[in-house]
Amino acid sequence: MSTRSFDGKSLIGPAILAFFIISLPLLISNPYYLNVLNIIGLNTIVVVGLTLLIGYAGQVSLGHAAFYGIGAYTSAILSVTYGISPWIAIILAALVTATIALIIGIPTLKLHGHYLVMATLGFNLITNIIIVQCDSVTGGPSGFPGIPPLSIGRWAIDSDIRMYFLIWSVTLVAIIFGLNLARSRVGRGLRALHSGEAAANCMGVPTRIYKIKIFVLSAVFASVAGSLYAHYLSFVSPKTFDIFFSVELVTMVIIGGLGSIWGGLFGSTFITSLPNLLSSFDEYKDVFYGFILVVILISTPEGLILEICRKIDVFRKKRRQGNNDSRDKQELDTVGPSSISGLSLAASRQILREPLLRIKNMSKRFGGIAAVSEITFEVEKGSVTSLIGPNGAGKTTTINLIYGVYRPNKGTIIFGHNRIDGLSSYQIAARGMARTFQNLQIFDNITVLENVMVGAHSKPGSEFLVSMLHIPPYQKEEEMIREKSMEALEFFGLDEAADSPAGQLSFGEQKRLEMARAIVSKPELILLDEPVAGLNRAESMEIAHLIMKIRSKGTTVLLVEHDINVVMRISDKVVVLNYGTMIAEGSPKQVQTNEAVLSAYLGGSF
Numbered sequence: 275m276s277t278r279s280f281d282g283k284s285l286i287g288p289a290i291l292a293f294f295i296i297s298l299p300l301l302i303s304n305p306y307y308l309n310v311l312n313i314i315g316l317n318t319i320v321v322v323g324l325t326l327l328i329g330y331a332g333q334v335s336l337g338h339a340a341f342y343g344i345g346a347y348t349s350a351i352l353s354v355t356y357g358i359s360p361w362i363a364i365i366l367a368a369l370v371t372a373t374i375a376l377i378i379g380i381p382t383l384k385l386h387g388h389y390l391v392m393a394t395l396g397f398n399l400i401t402n403i404i405i406v407q408c409d410s411v412t413g414g415p416s417g418f419p420g421i422p423p424l425s426i427g428r429w430a431i432d433s434d435i436r437m438y439f440l441i442w443s444v445t446l447v448a449i450i451f452g453l454n455l456a457r458s459r460v461g462r463g464l465r466a467l468h469s470g471e472a473a474a475n476c477m478g479v480p481t482r483i484y485k486i487k488i489f490v491l492s493a494v495f496a497s498v499a500g501s502l503y504a505h506y507l508s509f510v511s512p513k514t515f516d517i518f519f520s521v522e523l524v525t526m527v528i529i530g531g532l533g534s535i536w537g538g539l540f541g542s543t544f545i546t547s548l549p550n551l552l553s554s555f556d557e558y559k560d561v562f563y564g565f566i567l568v569v570i571l572i573s574t575p576e577g578l579i580l581e582i583c584r585k586i587d588v589f590r591k592k593r594r595q596g597n598n599d600s601r602d603k604q605e606l607d608t609v610g611p612s613s614i615s616g617l618s619l620a621a622s623r624q625i626l627r628e629p630l631l632r633i634k635n636m637s638k639r640f641g642g643i644a645a646v647s648e649i650t651f652e653v654e655k656g657s658v659t660s661l662i663g664p665n666g667a668g669k670t671t672t673i674n675l676i677y678g679v680y681r682p683n684k685g686t687i688i689f690g691h692n693r694i695d696g697l698s699s700y701q702i703a704a705r706g707m708a709r710t711f712q713n714l715q716i717f718d719n720i721t722v723l724e725n726v727m728v729g730a731h732s733k734p735g736s737e738f739l740v741s742m743l744h745i746p747p748y749q750k751e752e753e754m755i756r757e758k759s760m761e762a763l764e765f766f767g768l769d770e771a772a773d774s775p776a777g778q779l780s781f782g783e784q785k786r787l788e789m790a791r792a793i794v795s796k797p798e799l800i801l802l803d804e805p806v807a808g809l810n811r812a813e814s815m816e817i818a819h820l821i822m823k824i825r826s827k828g829t830t831v832l833l834v835e836h837d838i839n840v841v842m843r844i845s846d847k848v849v850v851l852n853y854g855t856m857i858a859e860g861s862p863k864q865v866q867t868n869e870a871v872l873s874a875y876l877g878g879s880f
């Protein structure tokens with residue numbers, strides 16, 4: 275699960291596979307088995323793309339047999355009907371498939387969960403009907419014969435063994451591309467969006483664009499495999515690309531391990547060879563795949579391979595636990611209320627009068643509820659400004675409005691010198707803002723370090739092509755992100771847990787992890803939504819201390835918090851909301867004695 279993609283270790287797997295690809299024909303000369311190996315290779319190419327789509331991005335498609343079919347038919351029609359070179363036909367088929375995937379992907383990827391599955395399944399059915407109905411172009415139900423083999427000059431790649439080397443070379447390249455992408459900044463972004471789309475978006479991951487790009491890329495992988503299939507068998511029929519093949523492909527992804535490229539190779543080898551080796555199995559295979567899908571999804575929802583990796587991680591974590599416990603206790607003991615007293619005063623000297631965030635007459639309604647009404651306040655550069663108020667006062671809604679999760683019905687939000695109301699969360703993150711969440715939004719499918727590295731998405735970096743091809747600036751950039759993320763983890767005392775799955779951290783550690791993830795991009799403004807909620811006194815004081823340290827490093831803080839003790843100690847300014855309206859604004863001392871504030875807090879004192 276670690277993202278150390280740029281060391282020599284990442285080449286070992288592909289090198290071993292290359293060795294097997296070269297050696298296997300020495301052991302297997304029977305054309306039947308070579309044919310099985312070739313089909314495994316073709317399926318693996320599709321499965322690599324599908325693993326990125328389903329396992330990494332969490333978008334389940336039951337339409338990839340259609341993309342395989344589109345690749346096969348387009349390549350066949352271009353080379354037979356129009357006499358285009360098969361190599362060019364494969365490229366053109368990939369472009370046609372990419373265009374169709376883009377047109378299908380833009381509306382369908384707005385859908386979630388079962389709706390996306392249904393939409394892609396419908397697409398697969400429609401594609402099959404079109405192929406059957408357009409018999410003058412596709413040959414209809416009886417198929418499309420006479421597809422020429424690929425050739426290099428006069429040397430035709432027309433035997434099982436020749437196709438074996440071609441198919442498995444492409445498979446190896448697909449696996450390397452898949453591994454590169456999976457271990458890159460983009461791969462982290464995909465896994466983050468799988469774990470929590472809204473949170474990933476807030477970290478700067480352009481989730482919608484990523485979903486469309488990975489859908490198109492996986493369709494292109496399927497198209498290339500389909501084209502190779504057509505030129506290998508010289509005949510294609512609609513039966514090959516029906517919905518059952520889509521189910522088979524998804525079963526391969528799931529059986530190997532959602533989110534594991536090597537697992538995908540295992541899944542495609544296992545599922546493809548079964549009916550070929552046990553001929554009587556062919557009749558029952560669809561029932562069997564359905565059964566496997568249900569059993570694996572219920573017992574190990576993330577697939578077999580990832581389940582094994584997780585067990586190893588848990589074992590490692592248990593061994594490390596003892597050391598961490600004693601260290602944590604030591605740290606907490608050194609941070610007490612006394613360590614934050616006086617911090618506010620010292621830090622307030624750094625406040626600039628220049629406002630960094632200006633909110634003017636901002637309102638938000640949810641149906642009949644006015645969650646926020648005409649609020650106006652400023653957050654000065656270098657300050658800790660706290661937003662307080664009783665439950666339901668509109669604090670989190672205000673944070674969500676500032677961060678682009680909701681659009682205000684009225685009013686303006688200016689960050690620096692630019693209006694940001696109307697922008698999406700990832701665009702706001704890119705302008706230098708970061709946030710944490712009231713309800714923890716940790717990406718629990720990746721490690722602690724990777725969680726923090728996702729926070730670096732708000733800065734521009736390598737995208738799909740550069741990541742997939744490992745083009746040089748990529749390596750340096752990854753090392754820099756890793757270094758900065760480790761620094762952020764050290765700052766929050768989590769460096770020892772860097773390689774642990776984030777879901778295994780304690781509640782308090784996860785709170786600190788969210789803060790580490792937010793500061794890694796060195797934002798100008800950080801929005802902290804109830805950072806000490808649910809923590810004990812010592813932990814709250816530690817977080818308060820860390821907030822002051824963040825501010826002393828030049829980051830402005832907007833804090834939403836119920837713990838009045840923390841608020842009064844570390845804030846330069848306090849804004850009080852009640853029933854969605856602003857009832858007071860001023861220094862901690864001023865709001866503490868404000869009549870309206872006192873009565874809002876049940877008529878008592880703080």
Ligand code: ATP
Nearest residue numbers: 640643644645663664665666667668669670671672
């Ligand atoms: P708390 O301190 O309990 O978290 P808060 O001050 O953060 O409260 P908000 O969560 O902003 O308050 O909620 C303000 C009002 O808006 C509440 O009445 C809440 O029920 C309502 N509200 C918030 N989000 C939504 C939503 N997505 N849909 C409908 N109503 C909402």
